Amino acid sequence: EDQVTQSPEALRLQEGESSSLNCSYTVSGLRGLFWYRQDPGKGPEFLFTLYSAGEEKEKERLKATLTKKESFLHITAPKPEDSATYLCAVQAANYGQNFVFGPGTRLSVLP
Amino acid sequence: NAGVTQTPKFQVLKTGQSMTLQCAQDMNHEYMSWYRQDPGMGLRLIHYSVGAGITDQGEVPNGYNVSRSTTEDFPLRLLSAAPSQTSVYFCASSSGLKRPQHFGDGTRLSIL
Numbered sequence: 001e002d003q004v005t006q007s008p009e010a011l012r013l014q015e016g017e018s019s020s021l022n023c024s025y026t027v028s029g030l031r032g033l034f035w036y037r038q039d040p041g042k043g044p045e046f047l048f049t050l051y052s053a054g055e056e057k058e059k060e061r062l063k064a065t066l067t068k069k070e071s072f073l074h075i076t077a078p079k080p081e082d083s084a085t086y087l088c089a090v091q092a093a094n095y096g097q098n099f100v101f102g103p104g105t106r107l108s109v110l111p
Numbered sequence: 112n113a114g115v116t117q118t119p120k121f122q123v124l125k126t127g128q129s130m131t132l133q134c135a136q137d138m139n140h141e142y143m144s145w146y147r148q149d150p151g152m153g154l155r156l157i158h159y160s161v162g163a164g165i166t167d168q169g170e171v172p173n174g175y176n177v178s179r180s181t182t183e184d185f186p187l188r189l190l191s192a193a194p195s196q197t198s199v200y201f202c203a204s205s206s207g208l209k210r211p212q213h214f215g216d217g218t219r220l221s222i223l
Contacts, residue, residue, distance in 0.1 A: 031208065031209050032209045034211055034212075036214075041216070041217075042216050042217070043115075043201050043203075043214030043215050043216045043217050044154075044201070044214045045214075046211040046212075046213065049209070049210075049211055051209065087153070087154070089154075089212075091208075091209065096161070096208075097142045097159075097161065097205060097207070097208055098144070098156055098159060098169065099154075099156070099212060101146075101153045101154040101155075102153055103151060103152065103153040104153060
């Protein structure tokens with residue numbers, strides 16, 4: 001069965017303490033892996049798309065990487081404003097344009 | 112640029128009532144979708160559409176109806192509300208295959 005999992009479920013960091021979030025997937029024919037940020041009371045906000053193993057994307061303190069089985073979202077020297085829930089989603093050959101989302105990682109960055 | 116607009120933002124219904132959640136996008140996207148988000152379960156696809164006049168079921172379609180008469184609008188109808196449909200509902204749209212979906216800010220629905 002196709003599946004997308006994320007770990008950890010929740011993560012608390014001190015400001016400036018770098019870490020990584022994981023998104024593991026088991027799908028056939030990956031078309032793209034998408035990272036989103038979701039703030040409380042808001043809809044998911046698009047961050048990155050990764051299409052093939054070895055690809056990397058960066059934006060400010062965030063860097064996303066992709067292998068054949070998982071993706072990492074690295075957060076370097078986080079600030080309190082990076083606190084949010086981070087979601088990953090995959091689009092695969094079986095799903096057309098549909099996404100399958102992971103359950104998310106809730107990140108808290110303490111000052 | 113408004114993007115994806117959802118109305119209402121909040122709604123309380125009684126069991127058995129019906130209602131329509133509205134979704135409109137101004138990006139001329141062909142693909143639109145509806146998700147529900149429940150604690151610990153992530154976003155689950157209810158229905159989707161790849162263009163005007165074309166709709167299909169997602170993972171959790173029971174109790175919901177959709178139609179797509181224009182490119183811009185994709186309303187979601189609850190036929191007879193049940194407490195299990197208490198959730199946050201998100202509408203999203205995309206410009207095509209391998210493109211990101213863009214989300215509205217959601218409708219928070221409580222069924223008593």
